[in-house]
Amino acid sequence: MRRDFRGEKFFIQPALNYNGSLDAPGYSFPYIGGNSTYVIIHCDRRPKALIVTDIDDGRLARAASMLSPELASQNRITLTYLNTAKTDNPIETLQTHSGGRGYDDVLVFAPVTALIEQADQILGRDGCLNFFAGPSDPNFMARLNFYNIHYASTHIVGTSGGNTDDLIDALDMIGKGLLNPAILITHVGGLDSVIDATLRLPELPGGKKLIYNEIKMPHTGLYQRKRLRISLPIPKKYHGTLDAPIPSARDRRRGEFSAIS
Secondary structure, three states, X not given: OOOOOOOOOOOOOOOOOHHHOOOOOOOOXXXXXXXXXXXXXXXXXXXXXXXXXXXXXXHHHHHHHHOOHHHHHHOOOEEXXXXXXXXXXXXXXXXXXXOOOOEEEEEEOOOOHHHHHHHHHOEEEEEEEEEOOXXXXXXXXXXXXXXXXXXXXXXXXXXXXXXXXXXHHHHHHHHOOOOOHHHHEEEEEEXXXXXXXXXXXXXXXXXXXXXXXXXXXXXXXXXXXXXXXXXXOEOXXXXXXXXXXXXXXXXXXXXXXXXXX
């Protein structure tokens, strides 16, 4: 009989590629791979406190403008943004924020050895280090405290990728307004900007690049502007307003748009 595993603390994610599929003989779990990650994350459980760290004030400011501590408090979460480069001892500072007990979960989003080792040092008892960043170096390594693994039950997981079902679920949640993908976009441009942006992608900062197929527009960083919405190519009738929608395909075909700088 299958159980509902939503919200379970531990979960086996078998993906043995058995005969070219994700079948996992010998297991009876109803969710595998990205599906199990989705089921565990999207449940009624939420953290009491969340600390977001970086070493760049600009990235932290952008994150805070998209997901503010005030918004988090509405969901009963205490959200703090912290630049660890400005502290003499990042580990000590982070432990102070946890009340000295360490963290239940630490998510690492960059394959940096020092970062992983710091994350290991701030885990609380039974804490989980989630290594979310996929390294390109097959010999990438970092030291872990095996004393804590044995006696404090700390553990590490590598978040698996999603599949087509996850994409369908994400689109459904976007359609219902549960997810806002707009916060992922940091640059926009027309079809003529694709080649240059693609060739220079490794050196371009920021997140996702949104391309409007039917217009010509230079590759433009949205956060180089004081006001985000008027930086987009918008119908002329909305010029000078802050509530302009993204132009529809009809507007773009009729030429009722321009790039606002």
